[in-house]
Amino acid sequence: MKIKYKDIIKNIRRHSHYRSECINLIASENLMSPLTLEALSSDLGNRYTVGQPKNRWYAGCKYYDRVEELAISLAKKLFHAKYVNLQPISGMVANMVAYHALLKPNDLLMSLEVKHSGHYSHVKSGMLSLFNVRVEPLPFNEKDYTVDLEKAIQLIRKRRPQIVLVGTSEFLFPVPLQELRRVCNETETKILYDAAHVSGLIAGQTFQDPLSEGADLLSMSTNKTLAAPDHGIVACNDYNLYKKKVENAIVPLFTSNHHAHHVAGLAITLAEFEQYGNDYASQVIKNAQALAKELYNQGVAVLCPHKNFTQSHTVLFDAKCSGEKAMQILESVNIITNPFQLPWNNEDNSTGIRLGTNEVTRLGMKEKEMKAIARFIASVLVKKRNPKKVKRDIYDFRRTYQKINYCFNLDQIM
Numbered sequence: 001m002k003i004k005y006k007d008i009i010k011n012i013r014r015h016s017h018y019r020s021e022c023i024n025l026i027a028s029e030n031l032m033s034p035l036t037l038e039a040l041s042s043d044l045g046n047r048y049t050v051g052q053p054k055n056r057w058y059a060g061c062k063y064y065d066r067v068e069e070l071a072i073s074l075a076k077k078l079f080h081a082k083y084v085n086l087q088p089i090s091g092m093v094a095n096m097v098a099y100h101a102l103l104k105p106n107d108l109l110m111s112l113e114v115k116h117s118g119h120y121s122h123v124k125s126g127m128l129s130l131f132n133v134r135v136e137p138l139p140f141n142e143k144d145y146t147v148d149l150e151k152a153i154q155l156i157r158k159r160r161p162q163i164v165l166v167g168t169s170e171f172l173f174p175v176p177l178q179e180l181r182r183v184c185n186e187t188e189t190k191i192l193y194d195a196a197h198v199s200g201l202i203a204g205q206t207f208q209d210p211l212s213e214g215a216d217l218l219s220m221s222t223n224k225t226l227a228a229p230d231h232g233i234v235a236c237n238d239y240n241l242y243k244k245k246v247e248n249a250i251v252p253l254f255t256s257n258h259h260a261h262h263v264a265g266l267a268i269t270l271a272e273f274e275q276y277g278n279d280y281a282s283q284v285i286k287n288a289q290a291l292a293k294e295l296y297n298q299g300v301a302v303l304c305p306h307k308n309f310t311q312s313h314t315v316l317f318d319a320k321c322s323g324e325k326a327m328q329i330l331e332s333v334n335i336i337t338n339p340f341q342l343p344w345n346n347e348d349n350s351t352g353i354r355l356g357t358n359e360v361t362r363l364g365m366k367e368k369e370m371k372a373i374a375r376f377i378a379s380v381l382v383k384k385r386n387p388k389k390v391k392r393d394i395y396d397f398r399r400t401y402q403k404i405n406y407c408f409n410l411d412q413i414m
Helices: 005-019 034-040 062-079 091-102 149-159 177-187 199-203 239-254 260-297 323-332 358-362 367-381 387-398
Strands: 083-085 108-111 134-137 163-166 190-194 217-221 232-236 314-318 338-340 352-356
Touching (some): 034 260, 062 232, 062 260, 091 217, 108 149, 149 177, 163 177, 177 190, 199 260, 260 314, 260 352, 323 352, 323 367, 323 387, 338 352
Parallel strands (some): 108 163, 163 190
Antiparallel strands (some): 217 232
16 A cells, blocks of 8 residues: 555644644653754755764765864853763763773673663663673662662772763752762762753753763763754763773764754754753743642642752652553643653552653743643642543643744844
8 A cells, every 4th residue: 555645744744733732741852943943954964974073984064064063162161071072863872982981891880770760771671781791770769869879889889880870861859979979089980970851951050060070971862951953962071081982982883974964953952052041941940840849739749849849850740540541641631741660669560750841941931830730730630620621721721832932033043
């Protein structure tokens, strides 16, 4: 059967229209600016740009070279890094580059388990299975939802790992980096900080500054709080680590063509963050705290009320039922979320729901709107209101928020 291309186009357009009517609270998603989208559709997407600026394997890159140089300069400024590479095509690839740069066969890496908010690229059952290394759990404080510093210090001294990996998929609070740095100096341990979720908060100068606080290497994806195209960054302040390990690993081991149109979009996003990033990131955190507080007041079991719930874009709550079921109920009223395993869950019965305020903030929403969203969530999960009525209310609410904020306007470059 021949597939009609019009069916493909129709469903793409249906998707865009549908999502414009939804409240998206997925912490790993965001909306790109109009200028960033323009970069993605440019001729750069047709071209090969293997190699470094002014030293490419292909001709025809003289203008793109300048784009990548400007992006690198902006990233160095925003992440307080001396050395930056923007060529990993995703955060996962950035992590692979970091592992290759820091690990040797049979080395020991300590990281948070998935049930303690670690990412599957941080554990032996995931990406690290490709490396001949040992992986052990980093202690986790379930109440405070962060690294258990006292136990971690004792374990690092005892086990003397080559790498301590911090950074999570449920990034509520900054990591105690300075304290970890002190003990890692004793054991000659490197610290790898995966900033995938909080890269926009770091660039906005509202979270912690990982490289200044003691991380040896910073890896990240760029599409979450940073609101850029899906790509990866590796950054550090160690010349030898960068030149001898990072740069040489990216080509030819982990990338070939590195998707120049994505780097161009990233360059625009970084320029937007230079101008608007602090205002945006500050509002993201205010919104997350307002959303969490109102959910808690509405009877939702939000984690960490004793710590004001969150210091990032992320809010976590226990749905007290299947997280998958709670996600489906919320989706039925056009609230988009995802379930997560909480520390006290088993793998087959996760009850957590993760929320993020990055995209709704990008649409211009503030604390007042977060309270309304919290009441929408509670109305179907706690108060069991009629989903059809709630969906109509959400449609009326969402249609007034369609413009992307904290970015350049198209008329600014005319």
